[in-house]
Amino acid sequence: MAHDATHAHDDHGHAQPSGIMRWLTTTNHKDIGSLYMWFAGIMFLIAGTMALVIRAELFQPGLQVVDPEFFNQMTTLHGLIMVFGVIMPAWAGFANWQIPLMIGAPDMAFPRMNNWGFWLLPVAGFLLVLTLFMPGGGPAGGWTMYPPLFIQGGISYDLTIFAVHILGASSIMGSINIITTILNMRAPGMTMMKMPLFVWTWLITAYLLIATVPVLAGAVTMLLTDRNFDTHFFNAAGGGDPVMFQHIFWFFGHPEVYILILPAFGVVSQIIPTFARKPLFGYASMVYATASIAILSFIVWAHHMFTVGMPATAQLFFMYSTMLIAVPTGVKVFNWVATMWKGSMTFETPMLFAIAFVCLFTIGGFSGLVCAMTPVDIQIHDTYYVVAHFHYVLVSGALFAIIAGVYYWLPKWTGHMYDERLGKLHFWLSVISMNITFFPMHFLGLAGMPRRYADYALQFAEFNAIASVGAFLFGFSQLIFLYLIIKAIKGGQKATDQVWEGAEGLEWTVPSPAPYHTFETAPVVK
Amino acid sequence: MKRSALRPLLGKTLAALSGTMISGVVWADYQFNLREPQSALARDVYDLHTLINLVCLGIFIVVFGAMFYSIWKHRKSAGHKAEHFHENTTVEIIWTIIPFFILIGMAYPATKQVLAMKDTSNPDMTVKVTGYQWKWEYDYLKDDVKFMSTLSTPRAQIQNKEAKGEHYLLEVDEPMVVPVNKKVRVLLTAGDVIHAWWVPELAVKQDAIPGFIRDAWFKSETTGTFRGQCTELCGKDHAFMPIVVKVVTQEEYDAWLAAKKQGAAMAAADNSKTFGKEELMAKGEAVYNANCAACHQANGAGIPGAFPGITGSAIATGPIDAHIDIVLNGKPGTAMAAFGNQLSEADIAAVVTYQRNGLGNSVGDVAQPVQVAGMKGGAEAAAPAGN
Amino acid sequence: MPLALDTSPQTEQDRFSFFSRPNCSLTRTERDRVFWGIATVTLLVASVFSWLGYWLILPFAGIEVGVLAWAFAALGSNAGDYESIRIRGDEILIERRHGGHLESRTLNGKWVKLVLVGARPGGKVKLALRSCGRETELGAYLTDEARLELAKALQTRINAG
């Protein structure tokens, strides 16, 4: 029988392209999910290396490793690539793999568009890296691309804008696909309020993308025309308003930070109940909290601009609305803790990362609250305090949730368990080094060290040295993760369908890895 | 008061802790908190920050105390059996409402401070501050005193060729000087890209935006020298344009102002003089190193792809009028600033002469202040009004 | 729950019957409502910015709403699709409707071969019946797992015949 099956395969193998063409033309949600993940992984290594260049320069006061111009290129590209080339694609990878499995759909709603959406990404990633080899080097105006500084640069600035357009197009295709899949392709019985929380958070994330990406695309297009076609949207020299760019950018930018974190809320809400062996506490309030965060995220943008000199009423409005976001965010944290409460917990690697997420993301939330208080923010805006804040929400927030999710679903994806001992080692190294890197940055910011500085005054030397040591430790710890993933793909202990004792949901009822091994026992009947 | 008691204690403990871990590091004057406030407003901000931190700390202890208790008690390895509750409306409402009231409690002092910070009315004096790549200009509006303030840390220290001084990167050639206990209003704008003017001890930070004028104020209660830095990314030397404010007594301030005025009169006289080539070259070199070398480099080679070189450049070796013109008016859309409103005519004449006859060029001609003044006047006359 | 396949005979004559259709969890009115909800917000935001003079956002919003409209229309066009498989005596009846186009085929159970291709990791499982040199793919609206179950169910029925 097995032999016949192979035979049947050979007969029809030619219908499916193989090798590189298979990956270029695939429309399968699992293939595309894997592609997204690999892309994110590769870009993570590139942007991570840039971060290490930054930390190497900042290890001691004075200029040692790079000159300030190149330093600025590193911070700019590090930010752009981490946000658009790592975290967002990684979440898109999870969406592709998991959403159809979790709602019982055969694939995404528009598989062909799914393929295009992915393949735009490597093009944009290539362009961003290419800028470094252009005359004058890469873009050095910050990931926020503020004019008039961003209008000054050379050809690589135009390439950057072009790359952002492509990334935007990719996000739109992905989001439309995800929204239509979730809304229209749920299996019978899978009502909205039965959907796993990860699916909910992605539904809302996709909506945020659809609502804000055109705004980003328009903003960078106007930068482009200001640069090349003599328009004066933002160019003060021609009567434009540079601050308007900031308003438009952050109208996109604040929802964007929630685009990065909402799927993390989803993943953590899947993992904690599994390892607490207890249903998620307050499912409905989780859904409502996510929705309120999303809605509020449209009216807080100018908290990034407390020092541009807005009228007092505007400052107060944005302060109050920003503080308000802390309420639904708090509800989520309380719900996670209540889920653990009186459970029966075990602490496999995904759970460890999820717990670290809850704890450290909350620290980022607290520093967010500190930043929300306008008078305090005026002191710490554009200092290392803000750098500490967003790395707590993005590294120990978004990135830890991505890592937790990979450990959680890897057995389902590959059919093999990862090495739990190495996983724990990876966890402890990451969580410790992450704190060594970013916690001292709070002190640096409070004491007055501005961000995006290639060199600094002597009283900042100690904490910078500590942060740099932590950063290298963190960076190299991630190689363990890479090794673990490759090892699990190659082989290892077979995963059961259920994988985790306490796991619930459709994805755990299908074989691990999804259909691969069934092929060996495939019946061919006459 | 509790602040000053708490801070050194925290500092000492942490220093001791870290000191034992990392030997060989000198724990000089690092600090964990905001800098010591020097004005009433700065003190309010300091206290507000302390308050939020305490509130956050309290919440953190309660929530994560519960979490870690649960992690310890409710683990499977301790034989705990999972219960199956998954909602409780009362609890959920309570933990939505309590944070809400805490936030209102914090919003109240914050609101008062926002309103205070925004109140720039009735200043005792006004100074216009303009950010340029990469220096600050201070213009004492009523007193006709205007000067540039640039980083005075020698490049050799930055390049690690010399030991770094105490105020490494936080020192300037000409600080802003203000009298103590006076409400000083600063008007902020910029000549090229956005910068931000920040003095932490005085809790004042305001973006300097080209084409717009924004204001802020401070009132220092003590004399002393307070140091801040630019906090809006403004290009290559963003880290090298510090702000130094010297707060002095009224008498000292008056004396300083008088001296400044005299200096200004002498500089004005220079603008109508005719200089010899040697004089122009010497002065030009100084002007070049302070204003041009950051981009075009001290040897005139520029940075290929980013900043053009001066040595052998078509403009610096071409007709002198075009050369003076680009220095006066800049090149829009690039980092080349219009120095016409930053440097005196004598300075521009000198730097143009230096660029043409130094840095490997040898055109031979010289520029004179009157010539520059003529072109400046001409440009202004030719430009449409209200530009 | 949704994975369990119902292959019980629908009529007296059938030995086996399986009916499937794409998951269409969004009704027509819901579809319209969602589309207009999203489109309105996007266009409104873009209009406000245009009104302030920053009109280059509007074309991007327009393109996006266009793609969205196409996607939602495409969802509607296959709402009536289905696939039905029945085994009646020796005959296997396959009927399929796709975008308003009806196609049916009757196979002789004695001359039929069930082809199951388990794909490489991440690939898709292919299930088909081969007869007279022609293949008819089955289970277009099913997940891989359901397709495998269907294969098992079909196999036993065909065997039984």
Ligand code: HEM
């Ligand atoms: C309780 C929730 C949060 C609050 C109240 C909050 C508040 C703030 C505020 C006021 C700022 C501006 C600080 C400044 O530039 O002076 C800021 C910056 C930032 N926040 Fe948050 N935040 C929260 C959560 C998050 C989350 C969840 C993310 C992302 C996952 C995030 C990412 C960022 C980033 C990237 C920046 C810096 C952007 C830049 O200037 O480059 N924040 N946050």
Ligand SMILES: [Cu+2]
């Ligand atoms: Cu924000």
Ligand SMILES: [Cu+2]
């Ligand atoms: Cu700056």
